[in-house]
Amino acid sequence: MTLTQERKVILFKPQGSIDLDRGTALSEQMIGVNTQEQQLWVIDLAEVDFMDSSGLVPLVELLKTARENSCRLVLCNVQTPVRLIFELTQLDSVFEIFNSYEDILAIAQNTQDDYLALAS
Numbered sequence: 001m002t003l004t005q006e007r008k009v010i011l012f013k014p015q016g017s018i019d020l021d022r023g024t025a026l027s028e029q030m031i032g033v034n035t036q037e038q039q040l041w042v043i044d045l046a047e048v049d050f051m052d053s054s055g056l057v058p059l060v061e062l063l064k065t066a067r068e069n070s071c072r073l074v075l076c077n078v079q080t081p082v083r084l085i086f087e088l089t090q091l092d093s094v095f096e097i098f099n100s101y102e103d104i105l106a107i108a109q110n111t112q113d114d115y116l117a118l119a120s
Helices: 020-031 053-068 080-088 101-119
Strands: 002-006 009-013 015-018 040-044 047-051 072-076 096-098
Touching: 009 020, 009 101, 015 020, 015 053, 020 053, 040 053, 040 101, 047 080, 053 072, 053 080, 072 101, 096 101
Parallel strands: 009 040, 015 047, 040 072, 072 096
Antiparallel strands: 002 009
16 A cells, blocks of 8 residues: 655555455554644545455545544545445445546645635
């Protein structure tokens, strides 16, 4: 798994499959990050080719943790087999899912620009 932290964006890039064990390891790694309000937590699933329903549990817990810490958790590059799990469980309507990391950064930049405009 790769972890990158830039400004207020934290990027996680799990690899392989996500089941209960790997999902829990991802959750522990994310919780171990120095959390600041208004951080954007990005989970890039480009290299995840399989996820079972038990792998969703830690992701839902992470989403709850992010919201409790005034952070935003989003997913990107969700491969078709993994996307099907989100759709079947209807969690695709709970998680923010983007096509690419670049799409997330563009939206985050626009949101920050809107905030700065309101503050001035």
